[in-house]
Amino acid sequence: MTAKTNSTRRAFLKGAAIAAAPMSAAAGAAALAVDGHEAKLARLQAEAEVRALHQDWLRRVNTGDKAEAAKLHETVSRVDADHAAEPDRITLAADGRKAQGRYHCLVETETARPLDCTLAQMAAAQGEGTVRAREPRVLKADYVKTETGWAIAGLAFEAA
Numbered sequence: 244m245t246a247k248t249n250s251t252r253r254a255f256l257k258g259a260a261i262a263a264a265p266m267s268a269a270a271g272a273a274a275l276a277v278d279g280h281e282a283k284l285a286r287l288q289a290e291a292e293v294r295a296l297h298q299d300w301l302r303r304v305n306t307g308d309k310a311e312a313a314k315l316h317e318t319v320s321r322v323d324a325d326h327a328a329e330p331d332r333i334t335l336a337a338d339g340r341k342a343q344g345r346y347h348c349l350v351e352t353e354t355a356r357p358l359d360c361t362l363a364q365m366a367a368a369q370g371e372g373t374v375r376a377r378e379p380r381v382l383k384a385d386y387v388k389t390e391t392g393w394a395i396a397g398l399a400f401e402a403a
Contacts, residue, residue: 292392348379
Protein backbone atom coordinates (compact mmCIF):
# COMPACT_ATOMS: atom_id res chain seq x y z
CA MET A 244 0.00 0.00 0.00
CA THR A 245 1.14 3.44 -0.69
CA ALA A 246 1.20 6.44 1.60
CA LYS A 247 -1.57 8.02 -0.42
CA THR A 248 -3.87 5.04 0.15
CA ASN A 249 -3.29 5.07 3.93
CA SER A 250 -4.01 8.77 4.18
CA THR A 251 -7.22 8.31 2.22
CA ARG A 252 -8.36 5.54 4.59
CA ARG A 253 -7.46 7.63 7.62
CA ALA A 254 -9.30 10.61 6.19
CA PHE A 255 -12.35 8.44 5.55
CA LEU A 256 -12.38 7.02 9.10
CA LYS A 257 -11.77 10.45 10.58
CA GLY A 258 -14.67 11.89 8.56
CA ALA A 259 -16.95 9.02 9.63
CA ALA A 260 -16.09 9.60 13.30
CA ILE A 261 -16.81 13.32 12.97
CA ALA A 262 -20.11 12.58 11.21
CA ALA A 263 -21.17 10.03 13.85
CA ALA A 264 -20.61 12.33 16.84
CA PRO A 265 -23.74 14.47 16.31
CA MET A 266 -25.81 11.33 15.77
CA SER A 267 -24.81 9.90 19.13
CA ALA A 268 -25.59 13.25 20.78
CA ALA A 269 -28.96 13.30 19.01
CA ALA A 270 -29.74 9.83 20.37
CA GLY A 271 -29.10 11.07 23.91
CA ALA A 272 -31.24 14.15 23.29
CA ALA A 273 -33.99 11.94 21.89
CA ALA A 274 -33.91 9.80 25.04
CA LEU A 275 -34.18 12.94 27.18
CA ALA A 276 -37.06 14.18 25.03
CA VAL A 277 -38.90 10.88 25.51
CA ASP A 278 -38.44 11.19 29.29
CA GLY A 279 -39.70 14.78 29.14
CA HIS A 280 -42.76 13.73 27.16
CA GLU A 281 -43.50 10.91 29.59
CA ALA A 282 -43.24 13.28 32.56
CA LYS A 283 -45.53 15.79 30.85
CA LEU A 284 -48.01 13.04 30.00
CA ALA A 285 -48.01 11.81 33.62
CA ARG A 286 -48.58 15.38 34.86
CA LEU A 287 -51.45 15.92 32.42
CA GLN A 288 -53.04 12.60 33.41
CA ALA A 289 -52.79 13.48 37.10
CA GLU A 290 -54.37 16.90 36.46
CA ALA A 291 -57.20 15.25 34.51
CA GLU A 292 -57.83 12.79 37.35
CA VAL A 293 -57.90 15.61 39.93
CA ARG A 294 -60.25 17.64 37.72
CA ALA A 295 -62.57 14.61 37.34
CA LEU A 296 -62.57 14.09 41.12
CA HIS A 297 -63.45 17.77 41.64
CA GLN A 298 -66.27 17.60 39.07
CA ASP A 299 -67.66 14.47 40.75
CA TRP A 300 -67.59 16.20 44.14
CA LEU A 301 -69.34 19.27 42.70
CA ARG A 302 -72.02 17.07 41.14
CA ARG A 303 -72.70 15.39 44.48
CA VAL A 304 -72.91 18.72 46.35
CA ASN A 305 -75.23 20.25 43.75
CA THR A 306 -77.56 17.26 43.75
CA GLY A 307 -78.12 17.58 47.49
CA ASP A 308 -75.57 15.22 49.06
CA LYS A 309 -75.41 16.79 52.53
CA ALA A 310 -72.43 14.65 53.60
CA GLU A 311 -70.29 16.08 50.78
CA ALA A 312 -71.45 19.63 51.48
CA ALA A 313 -70.67 19.12 55.18
CA LYS A 314 -66.97 18.74 54.28
CA LEU A 315 -66.98 22.51 53.93
CA HIS A 316 -68.19 23.09 57.51
CA GLU A 317 -70.71 25.58 56.17
CA THR A 318 -74.34 25.56 55.10
CA VAL A 319 -73.58 25.22 51.39
CA SER A 320 -76.43 24.19 49.14
CA ARG A 321 -74.86 24.83 45.73
CA VAL A 322 -71.46 25.60 44.18
CA ASP A 323 -71.27 26.89 40.59
CA ALA A 324 -68.26 27.87 38.51
CA ASP A 325 -67.70 31.61 38.18
CA HIS A 326 -66.87 31.91 34.49
CA ALA A 327 -66.24 35.65 34.78
CA ALA A 328 -63.37 35.13 37.23
CA GLU A 329 -59.90 33.65 36.77
CA PRO A 330 -59.64 30.13 35.32
CA ASP A 331 -59.29 27.13 37.60
CA ARG A 332 -55.73 26.28 38.61
CA ILE A 333 -54.39 22.88 39.63
CA THR A 334 -50.84 22.69 40.95
CA LEU A 335 -49.10 19.33 41.37
CA ALA A 336 -46.34 18.81 43.91
CA ALA A 337 -42.92 17.86 42.58
CA ASP A 338 -43.26 14.30 43.88
CA GLY A 339 -46.65 13.84 42.16
CA ARG A 340 -48.31 12.65 45.38
CA LYS A 341 -50.14 15.86 46.33
CA ALA A 342 -52.00 18.57 44.46
CA GLN A 343 -53.80 21.79 45.21
CA GLY A 344 -56.67 23.32 43.29
CA ARG A 345 -58.00 26.89 43.30
CA TYR A 346 -61.47 27.31 41.84
CA HIS A 347 -63.34 30.60 41.56
CA CYS A 348 -67.00 29.88 42.16
CA LEU A 349 -70.38 31.23 43.18
CA VAL A 350 -71.51 29.71 46.46
CA GLU A 351 -75.09 29.50 47.59
CA THR A 352 -75.65 29.06 51.32
CA GLU A 353 -78.80 28.27 53.25
CA THR A 354 -79.32 29.33 56.82
CA ALA A 355 -82.40 28.43 58.85
CA ARG A 356 -84.34 31.41 60.09
CA PRO A 357 -84.74 31.66 63.81
CA LEU A 358 -88.38 31.14 64.71
CA ASP A 359 -88.34 33.81 67.38
CA CYS A 360 -91.26 35.90 66.14
CA THR A 361 -94.65 35.40 64.57
CA LEU A 362 -93.54 36.73 61.19
CA ALA A 363 -90.68 34.19 61.03
CA GLN A 364 -93.05 31.39 62.07
CA MET A 365 -95.49 32.40 59.31
CA ALA A 366 -92.70 32.49 56.73
CA ALA A 367 -91.53 29.02 57.83
CA ALA A 368 -95.09 27.70 57.55
CA GLN A 369 -95.19 28.91 53.93
CA GLY A 370 -91.89 27.23 53.03
CA GLU A 371 -89.66 30.24 53.58
CA GLY A 372 -87.86 28.96 56.66
CA THR A 373 -84.39 29.52 55.24
CA VAL A 374 -82.38 32.50 54.10
CA ARG A 375 -80.37 31.97 50.92
CA ALA A 376 -77.30 33.97 49.97
CA ARG A 377 -75.10 33.77 46.88
CA GLU A 378 -71.61 35.21 46.77
CA PRO A 379 -68.34 34.75 44.88
CA ARG A 380 -65.60 32.80 46.67
CA VAL A 381 -62.45 30.84 45.97
CA LEU A 382 -62.52 27.15 46.79
CA LYS A 383 -59.11 25.83 47.88
CA ALA A 384 -58.92 22.07 47.60
CA ASP A 385 -56.05 19.86 48.72
CA TYR A 386 -55.70 16.45 47.10
CA VAL A 387 -53.56 13.45 47.92
CA LYS A 388 -52.79 10.41 45.80
CA THR A 389 -53.61 7.13 47.52
CA GLU A 390 -53.23 3.53 46.43
CA THR A 391 -56.69 3.64 44.82
CA GLY A 392 -56.31 7.05 43.14
CA TRP A 393 -56.74 10.70 44.05
CA ALA A 394 -58.74 11.74 47.11
CA ILE A 395 -59.81 15.03 48.63
CA ALA A 396 -57.67 15.86 51.67
CA GLY A 397 -59.22 19.21 52.56
CA LEU A 398 -61.61 21.89 51.32
CA ALA A 399 -61.90 25.52 52.37
CA PHE A 400 -63.44 28.71 51.03
CA GLU A 401 -61.68 32.05 50.83
CA ALA A 402 -63.19 35.43 50.03
CA ALA A 403 -62.91 36.22 46.33
